[in-house]
Amino acid sequence: MGADILAGLEMMFQPHHVLLVFLGVVLGTVMGAIPGLSSTMGIALLLPITFTLSPVAAIAMLTAMYKGGLFGGSIASILFNAPGTSAAAATGIDGYQLTKQGKSGKAIRMALIGSSVGDLIGCITLILLAGLIAKAALMFGPPEYVAIILFAFTMVLGVADKALMKGFLALGIGILISTVGYDPVTGVPRFEFGSMEMSSGFSLIAVLIGLLALPEVFRQIEDVIREKIKDHKGKKEKAEQKVDVQLGDSKLTWKEVKGTRKVLFTSAGVGTFIGALPGLGPTIAAFMGYRTGKKISKDPNYGKGSLHGVAAPEAANSAVASANLIPLLALGIPGDVEAALILGALTIQGITPGPQIFVNNGAIVYGIYAGMIMAIIMNFVFNWYFVRGVIKVKNISIQIMVPIIMVLCIAGTFGYNQNMFDVKVMFAFGLLGYILNKFGIPTTALLIGFILTPIFERSLRQTLALSDNGLLFFFERPIALVFIAITLVTVVSYFIKSRAENNGKSVSQ
């Protein structure tokens, strides 16, 4: 083992390998920062090129790209509420509010700290506990997934704030939209109405950009026109509006960072755990991390523009970037799309992941570990200063940004699957999102339904197929039962709390 570690380090610390890791971080950040593009797409496009590289350099570069992309996605999410990646959608909830308050620099740097800490915790867990966590994840069957996702659905309580019914309405729409396309169990198309394109369902990236980026662009246009009309009535010339991206408020104090540590480490733990479970991925981790953060944070502004609300989802989604390799390396099961791409890269190199990888390719595994830690450090250092450049773009005119973002939305949506149907879907969801936002119906709840339903449905139907007693089967599974109990307690306590608040209001009136 000692010899493997040394050999791995020797492999990784060659100058051109270090350069490739840095390149991965830069490319990933840029891809992640452009709404609609993602490091996943970058990894997929770079995959054939890795054939020419050594296994350690190839995997280290791809994981570096993924890490850079996860953070990069939060930049656009914080500045324009246009998440570069689906995993950054939760970061925008508080991040964008902070931008509106002129604290975008603070938010981006907090996201970077959250991202780096989460990633580091995930990576250390991967190195130390890969075998053990993989063993625990093996105990999870369909009933446990059903219970976990039922618990995840309670996130609607968090994002809907006081409009609970509207939140559940959006969740219902999200569930319905996710059922369009091939049935996850039988493979039979649903709601395709004779259209080939519809039978594949709606692309996540199209729905995501449509629901989060476009409505915001439409709202910005509306605000600009309203302002212009107001100015015209007042007969005064007005300069183009500026996005409030202030350089002055980019300084994070040690006290602020220290204040987030509880949220940071807990959410990173959540992200690591979710990352180790195959099939869940960084988006679910981000929302779960956000929800967990909300539970433990003492910040009253959580959800309205809190650094805790930025740190929690970023720590959780970045923890996945390392933890998703636990089932891949230990069991040969890819944890998510990115892990599947890395599995492809390993296969290209003639390496089969699984329990034997530590025996047959120990040096390569430790070399990959070293590369991942290097990527975390590079990601932090590069983006800490790159952020300065982003914040310096403080004189962006909304009028100029609007068409640019609209064009980029098309580029990103098209680029993901390279088909125009996705772009049309994105446009339709943009209109839907704008209307829903106008009436305070949370599109985030819709996204939660859309993202989680496929796994929930597949697991539920597998559970029903496995059991003779229907849903009573859950009572035979202690882990699932614990999650169901937590879900019930969460919902009941929320209702008790909101009733108490309403009673308090009526007494004061």
Place this chain on the structure above:
Amino acid sequence: MIQWRERYIYLFMMVFCLVLLFIIPSQLQEGGPRIAPYMALGIIALTSVVCFVRCLRGEEKIVTFPKKVLSILGLIVLLYGIYIFAIDVIGYFVLSVLFIAVVLWILKVTKVKILFISTLVPLFIYLLLGGLLNLRFPNGLLM
């Protein structure tokens, strides 16, 4: 002033649920594949009814627009729709230049900036995505 009333959203949702009630049996295979759609239908129907009743009780959000705001916003959205649906015919890069220029002109941005941005942004996308990542955008007339 143009008004958008919240109740119409829920009314639409309730009608949509009724339509869905007929679509599900005709479109979907019996058994498992219908579980999630019926679950969604139940949630949407129940929440729509509750929200609609609340609107009737006076807890309704009414969004108002000056006519000019809605007409300019509508025009930009319409142009965006035309842009998307015409990409296959005319091509992504040609239309991007035109779209950015027209929107900037509608939003009263200076002519120099219009010229600069409308050419630079599509060129950047072309070099980054088309050149570096080898993405094939529809070329339309350029083919």
